[in-house]
Amino acid sequence: MSTAALASRKGGPRTEGSAVDTDHRGSPLVLRGVTKAYGDQRVVAGIDLTLRRGECFTLLGPNGAGKTTTLRCALGLTAPGGGTIRLAGLPVPERAREARMRVGIVPQIDNLDPDFTCAENLMVYGRYFGLRDAEIAARIPELLAFAGLEGRHEARIQTLSGGMKRRLTLARALVNRPELLVLDEPTTGLDPQARHLIWDRLKQLIRSGTTVLLTTHFMDEAERLSDRLAILDGGRILTEGAPRELIATHIEPQVVEVYGDWNEGSSALGVETWAARHAAALSQRHEVSGETAFCYVTHPAPLLAHLATQHGLRYLHRPANLEDVFLKLTGRELRD
Amino acid sequence: MTLGHWHPPQLSLRFVPVWRRHFLVWRKLALPSVLGNLADPVIYLFGLGFGIGALLPEIAGVPYITFLAAGMVCYSTMNSASFESLYSSFSRMHVQRTWEAIMNTPLELDDVLVGELVWSASKALLAGSAILLVVTAIGFTETRYALWVIPVIVLVGLAFAALGLVITALAPSYDFFMYYFTLFVTPMTLMSGVFFPVEQLPAALQTLTALLPLTHAVALVRPLLLGTIPGDILVHTAVLLAYIVIPFWLATALTRRRLLK
Numbered sequence: 001m002s003t004a005a006l007a008s009r010k011g012g013p014r015t016e017g018s019a020v021d022t023d024h025r026g027s028p029l030v031l032r033g034v035t036k037a038y039g040d041q042r043v044v045a046g047i048d049l050t051l052r053r054g055e056c057f058t059l060l061g062p063n064g065a066g067k068t069t070t071l072r073c074a075l076g077l078t079a080p081g082g083g084t085i086r087l088a089g090l091p092v093p094e095r096a097r098e099a100r101m102r103v104g105i106v107p108q109i110d111n112l113d114p115d116f117t118c119a120e121n122l123m124v125y126g127r128y129f130g131l132r133d134a135e136i137a138a139r140i141p142e143l144l145a146f147a148g149l150e151g152r153h154e155a156r157i158q159t160l161s162g163g164m165k166r167r168l169t170l171a172r173a174l175v176n177r178p179e180l181l182v183l184d185e186p187t188t189g190l191d192p193q194a195r196h197l198i199w200d201r202l203k204q205l206i207r208s209g210t211t212v213l214l215t216t217h218f219m220d221e222a223e224r225l226s227d228r229l230a231i232l233d234g235g236r237i238l239t240e241g242a243p244r245e246l247i248a249t250h251i252e253p254q255v256v257e258v259y260g261d262w263n264e265g266s267s268a269l270g271v272e273t274w275a276a277r278h279a280a281a282l283s284q285r286h287e288v289s290g291e292t293a294f295c296y297v298t299h300p301a302p303l304l305a306h307l308a309t310q311h312g313l314r315y316l317h318r319p320a321n322l323e324d325v326f327l328k329l330t331g332r333e334l335r336d
Numbered sequence: 337m338t339l340g341h342w343h344p345p346q347l348s349l350r351f352v353p354v355w356r357r358h359f360l361v362w363r364k365l366a367l368p369s370v371l372g373n374l375a376d377p378v379i380y381l382f383g384l385g386f387g388i389g390a391l392l393p394e395i396a397g398v399p400y401i402t403f404l405a406a407g408m409v410c411y412s413t414m415n416s417a418s419f420e421s422l423y424s425s426f427s428r429m430h431v432q433r434t435w436e437a438i439m440n441t442p443l444e445l446d447d448v449l450v451g452e453l454v455w456s457a458s459k460a461l462l463a464g465s466a467i468l469l470v471v472t473a474i475g476f477t478e479t480r481y482a483l484w485v486i487p488v489i490v491l492v493g494l495a496f497a498a499l500g501l502v503i504t505a506l507a508p509s510y511d512f513f514m515y516y517f518t519l520f521v522t523p524m525t526l527m528s529g530v531f532f533p534v535e536q537l538p539a540a541l542q543t544l545t546a547l548l549p550l551t552h553a554v555a556l557v558r559p560l561l562l563g564t565i566p567g568d569i570l571v572h573t574a575v576l577l578a579y580i581v582i583p584f585w586l587a588t589a590l591t592r593r594r595l596l597k
Contacts, residue, residue: 078596079596097443098442107437111434125437128442
């Protein structure tokens with residue numbers, strides 16, 4: 001089964017290493033100074049964003065950062081308070097309806113039709129795009145195959161697992177061969193096996209030239225899938241770039257997480273006391289969160305040598321990752 | 337609510353795929369649905385028509401069951417449109433998020449709402465016509481103008497669908513619909529000439545009655561089923577049309593406020 005057939009024909013397959021289209025005039029989505037407020041609360045506080053054709057772009061942010069509201073504005077599902085939006089080259093919200101003709105949307109909460117079979121869900125959804133029944137019917141087998149639901153034409157939605165429903169929702173979003181696929185937290189609530197299968201399908205689509213915009217609060221998802229990502233908080237983009245680039249720009253390359261009990265002489269002292277006495281001298285930057293001290297270092301040797309002589313302390317030495325960048329920029333306090 | 341929500345509903349044929357979706361669901365459950373639609377008004381018709389009818393002299397020159405037949409056509413149409421535009425539309429909007437799925441395609445909320453309006457009226461047309469068929473087949477009515485009842489059923493269906501959508505736009509949960517039935521639908525049913533002539537009511541109540549959509553529905557359907565041309569056709573039709581246009585506009589604005597924020 002060819003994935004190229006599922007995605008837009010306009011994008012064309014992307015070859016290994018070839019740059020995505022950087023010509024902004026052909027951008028599937030451009031946001032300029034987009035704002036949205038509910039009463040006094042500014043949920044989106046001035047977002048600028050230009051998607052490149054053929055890339056996977058991720059909006060990464062904690063709950064309440066404004067990810068979903070930004071998407072709703074971009075898709076013309078709510079009017080922004082200010083700013084300009086162009087989706088598939090058309091002004092939004094004025095011509096959002098036409099623009100959505102060329103966009104596929106996977107919502108955060110499943111909204112498959114529970115009264116219908118898998119095939120009926122695809123048929124009915126295709127009709128909303130003005131597609132002819134014969135055209136949709138011809139496409140249903142390949143869409144179900146893409147979703148890993150071969151031979152389940154007649155299966156009722158209630159009989160599907162959470163992962164199957166997500167995959168069917170993804171396949172449904174492809175019924176109109178979209179140029180741009182928008183996914184709002186596509187793997188929230190799925191088990192690891194189901195998440196990997198969704199990632200695998202998304203990678204297939206990206207390889208075949210579909211532009212993908214997704215929101216997530218999973219670091220591994222953002223790091224695995226995206227060419228570029230933006231970290232959002234408080235309705236603003238804090239930083240934007242390729243995952244590796246962001247790690248290199250914002251954070252020291254290595255992290256040593258120190259935890260356990262620190263004993264000096266006969267007195268049992270905590271990690272916090274150890275950090276207060278030694279961390280500043282041995283690392284460029286450190287943070288204590290709960291029972292763990294995070295030490296960010298370029299040259300870890302002196303720190304590791306010191307730790308080897310400390311009784312009771314344990315540590316984990318690892319390369320810096322996106323989560324470190326994320327927590328540095330958005331803070332460690334709980335979001336509810 | 338901003339003024340932006342108040343522009344007129346956009347009417348277009350884009351609602352057709354939405355209507356077809358509802359039709360496909362209905363087709364799967366058609367038999368119980370049709371039986372349900374028919375059973376309730378037919379039971380009322382025979383129960384009250386023969387039971388109470390046996391105790392009564394003729395009303396307006398006809399047996400009570402003949403008098404009641406027109407009322408039951410309107411009652412059945414109203415109920416069908418109301419249940420669909422309240423419980424079923426609310427399920428699609430709030431519980432199943434079907435509207436959200438549709439709005440992610442090149443359709444808009446207005447298209448969804450026109451789809452709901454026309455679909456509820458379609459089910460009401462089926463329900464009203466079924467009773468019409470029963471009462472004409474049994475011979476309770478004059479058949480001369482009976483077919484003219486059908487366009488009235490369409491208007492009544494659209495009016496109660498539009499009213500239902502206003503309530504749905506405001507409803508936090510299914511329980512809310514009970515207020516609509518107990519405070520509006522049930523008293524209206526008793527006051528609009530369905531079971532007894534409006535003239536039986538005190539004069540003050542009759543003025544109130546003249547404002548209710550069901551009164552005007554009955555005022556058109558009863559003469560048609562007795563084989564005469566109704567008086568004040570234009571007035572009754574205009575009131576029913578107003579009960580379509582104004583509530584639908586209001587429902588559209590309220591639903592925009594609810595969902596497009």
